Amino acid sequence: MISADCHGGGEIHGYRDYLPARLHAEFDTWVAGYEIPYPDLKGDLGPRNWDSDRRLRDLEADGVVAEVIFPNTVPPFFPKPSLTDQPPAANAGDLALRWEGLKAHNRWMVDFCAAAPGRRAGIVQIMLHDIPAAVEEIRWAKEAGLTGGVLLPGTPPGSGLVPMFDYAHYEPLWRVCEELGMPLNHHTGSAAPPAGETDVDKVVFLTEVSWWAHRAFTHLVVSGAMDRHPDLQFVFTEQGTAWIPEETRRLDYYWHRMSTAVGSQEYEWGSELVGRMALKPSEYWARQCHVGASFQRPAEAKLRYQVGVDRVMWGSDYPHKEASHPFSREALQLTYNGIDPVEVAAMVGGNAAKLYGFDLDALAPIAARVGPRVEQVWAPLAPEDIPVGADKCPAFVGVTGVKP
Template sequence: MAQPAAASADQAPATIEPNYVVISADCHGGANIVDYRPYLEPRYHDDFDAWRTSFENPYPDIEGDDAERNWNSNRRLAELEADGVVAEVVFPNTIPPFFPKTSLMHQPPGASDGDLERRWAGLRAHNRWLADFCGDAPGRRAGICQIMLHDVEGSVSEIRWAAEAGLTGGVLLPGAPPGSDVPPLYAPEYEPIWSVCEELGLPINHHSGSAAPDYGDYPAAQAMFLLEVVWWAHRTLWHLIFSGVMERHPNLQFVFTEQGTAWLPEEIARLDYYHHRLSGAGAAAGSQESKFGGAMGALSLKPSEYWARQCQLGSSFIRAAEVPLRDQVGVERIMWGSDFPHLEGCWPYSHQHLRLAFAGVPTDEVRAMVGGNAARVYGFDLDALAPLAARFGPTVAEVAQPLGVEDIPDDSLRCPAFASARFLGG
């Protein structure tokens, strides 16, 4: 049998690119409600037992056998691996003790009501459960600590505990919408929170949904929520910039998650424009607007420069039409997420979604957006994850293969990225 010809000096063997290390920067989890009890201080156990007896779960997607995706560590690892994901950032999902619904959403009571102490205990129980849950998969989960804006001193203590407990996901910043009875995020009361997070090197995460107000019990309420929910999250960006939080804490990193991607270039341009007007720069000197912008004098940078220095975008199930904007957003700022186990996420079709979004994008940019950026922000070890990626991660060749509209699974259309590609062309 003839032997294959040896490669000549100018024909080196082809190099095989290693699989992508895929880290989902947006996943959700939490304990089964009964399993929060051991994490509560004993003095709350009787109250918890009474609360659990009357509790009614408002979310069908965390009932039944599939609800255990939130807390069954082995099942969760297996399902994420099958989806090509080898590590994850864990936002809350199930309902912590003494809350009527998930803590991401605004809800009564206000700061002056009497149930705050118990709810704070419930959040602390979740944080302690989450530390153990992340410990079940070392190096593969970055858990996010929950705090309460009603108690700044207690939040600072909880943040210090979280750093010691290994919750490398940082801190979930709640919103302060109208009616929440807490100062807005641009108020000076929160300075100790910004300071301790900067000191400890913990990122501050702001997730869509956590800043929206109560829309009331009206037939159109859910539609209004969907139309407006990301705007309430977006406004946190200008609250933090124009109040000088980023100026005073230049090493503090902020992550804006599941808020879309396409909004950013236009919004940053708008903020730069307002900064110019409010600061009285150039032709705006002496203008009426500059009389309202006294705080602008303390800012040494433009909003776009604060964004480039301190902000990241958790681009959950990024739409294909948004990817061409990556240079305007910052390739090094975009972190892909599957939103597991939410029904609107791209799980369990992340392989297809990566093809839909990133086919034709340079390999080094894809590596950054699907894992490298998240590793930098949340402290994942890419070398340690590489053997898992070799087993479960998508190959460079696979992601480079465009996904045709005809290949989009029908069941994936619950995810906006797939739906927009099939019906809107992007």
């Protein structure tokens, strides 16, 4: 088991050593006013993000031998304690400080991955306000050993960022990632506009946040990025799986109308764009896209042939509240029982190993010691065997017999 969706970050004071000395005083002022935003970053739970030994113990107890690590803790100098809800920078100086804070996180991530060689693929964070600087950071990350690729931020309305479908603006970014074999990871959260603080605001955010993330696929297709860079790989993580067949069919329908329905509005607006592309959206998906299928549900596993068995990468979302941890063994059994073990092995580990460069031979002894066996995943999960508390995780949604 390789989790393609885990999260981690440094203890907030620990970022100081990764900042230039000239910013230490400013950091001390900033951190003095920082408030930890979430219960799972406080007390005994917080160290799961940065305590290497504890993290290894937790993941091994859950059957997981390696992980792809997205950020979790807020980098220095960011104005709000939520990674998914940051206002635009107030000025150039504010933006420059945030960039230094983000780079501090990246340098912490290098050391954190080095503490467990071959078992962590750290993802490098960038900002889109300065593409040359982002390209330079990506080259540094490749050299430094961050094998998880690049976290591609969203470009929500009101952010002041150039929309992702602007091919010319982002061409240097696509080019360097293809050149270096660095996957572009788009995680749910960053593409949504800032939300308010009322209960209505929060519910709207919760119900729409994945939809905003899905838009990135359309924008990347129409930009021509996938067409011009056929070796560039994209990962859409913690956005669900069921949306993919429907969205690719919907876009294929438009592609067909825009290329054949002479006299239609679709043809008038889209024939030129479609005419310069070699493939349909579903074909770009099959060639270049992957889903970080966090806590995949049984109904989603049934769609695996439509999504592509070789495109699915299971994730536990450790250490988040909704993570399948510490019930990942049961989650796998619930979702993948009765499925060809070769397909299961690909979806829960092999596909991630191929994309992110994990050495399966090196991980095999650990898997033999801690991982679930084929016969354990193959057998259906009895309702009475669902652990207490498992319903916190979406993998168990709708399952009868969950104990109160």
